[in-house]
Amino acid sequence: xxxxxxxxxxxxxxxxxxxxxxxxxxxxxxxxxxxxxxxxxxxxxxxxxxxxxxxxxxxxxxxxxxxxxxxxxxxxxxxxxxxxxxxxxxxxxxxxxxxxxxxxxxxxxxxxxxxxxxxxxxxxxxxxxxxxxxxxxxxxxxxxxxxxxxxxxxxxxxxxxxxxxxxxxxxxxxxxxxxxxxxxxxxxxxxxxxxxxxxxxxxxx
Numbered sequence: 001x002x003x004x005x006x007x008x009x010x011x012x013x014x015x016x017x018x019x020x021x022x023x024x025x026x027x028x029x030x031x032x033x034x035x036x037x038x039x040x041x042x043x044x045x046x047x048x049x050x051x052x053x054x055x056x057x058x059x060x061x062x063x064x065x066x067x068x069x070x071x072x073x074x075x076x077x078x079x080x081x082x083x084x085x086x087x088x089x090x091x092x093x094x095x096x097x098x099x100x101x102x103x104x105x106x107x108x109x110x111x112x113x114x115x116x117x118x119x120x121x122x123x124x125x126x127x128x129x130x131x132x133x134x135x136x137x138x139x140x141x142x143x144x145x146x147x148x149x150x151x152x153x154x155x156x157x158x159x160x161x162x163x164x165x166x167x168x169x170x171x172x173x174x175x176x177x178x179x180x181x182x183x184x185x186x187x188x189x190x191x192x193x194x195x196x197x198x199x200x201x202x203x204x205x
Contacts, residue, residue, distance in 0.1 A: 020168075020194050023122045024160055031127040033134070037157040039165055042067075042117055046082075050108075051115040053155065063155070064108035066101050068118040070126045071163075075185040077176035078201045081119070081166065089125035094136035101154075119159035119166070121187045122194060127158040164194050 028036065042065075045051040050062035069080045070089040080086070085104065087097060105114030116133070118126035134156055159166070167173065167184040175181045183201035186192025192200050 020122070020161060020165060023194065027123040027127055027158070030124070031131055031158070034127045034130045035155075035157050036123075036160040037117055038160055039169060039171070042159055043171060045115070045117075051155075053115070061112060062109070063112055064105045064114045066104050066114045066116045068101075068116060068126070068129065069163075070118055070120045070129045071185070075121070075187065078185040079163070079167065079173040079175055079181045079183055081163070082172060082174055084119075087129065089120065089129050092129055092132050094133055098133060098136070098154075113153045113155075115155045115157070117157045117159050119162040121162055121185075121191060122164050123158050123160060123162045126162060130156045130158050164191075167199050168194075168196050 028034075045065045048062075051065050052060060052062050054060065067081055067084040069076050069084040069086045071086070072088070073086065076084075076086045085100070101114060101116055105112065108114075116130075118129050120126040137154060137156075163173075163184055167182070170182070173181055173184070175183075182199050184195055184199050185202070186195055186200045
């Protein structure tokens with residue numbers, strides 16, 4: 001029902017930028033406990049080889065950034081952010097995924113807790129994954145059953161505007177063959193209206 005309401009609302013707004021802002025507001029209202037990070041901030045983290053969150057001494061350390069693409073393979077194959085790990089948003093095994101995240105983080109910066117940024121088309125599916133992982137971590141920390149890969153110091157974010165906004169801003173993406181591309185899968189004909197027309201790939205009828 002959330003998706004249907006969001007789609008109907010977006011069709012009432014003529015300007016694509018306004019529609020994207022409306023979608024972001026709806027995602028935030030649906031997942032009030034999920035933290036979000038801006039497109040510009042993620043780009044900065046990528047450019048600088050890690051995230052320095054600030055706020056206390058421990059956060060002065062540059063953390064590895066693990067990027068999760070929570071879309072199906074057909075969407076991922078059209079384009080994704082370089083280095084993104086694809087996961088199925090509706091079939092998340094939290095413990096296994098957190099272990100994979102920890103392994104990837106350790107391969108970049110051994111012993112440093114990673115920052116995780118998840119994205120999808122506009123942020124609904126990725127926020128769902130972030131919420132699931134956060135709940136799993138909280139439960140295990142409370143039960144004192146957590147290990148390093150479930151640390152409550154792991155920072156989890158949804159990418160605000162997700163790949164639609166990333167693509168609209170002309171930021172770098174690659175396809176299934178790791179070739180540079182500017183195209184983005186439109187998800188469906190309604191949500192695809194949030195994409196700039198010239199970057200929509202294989203628009204559904």
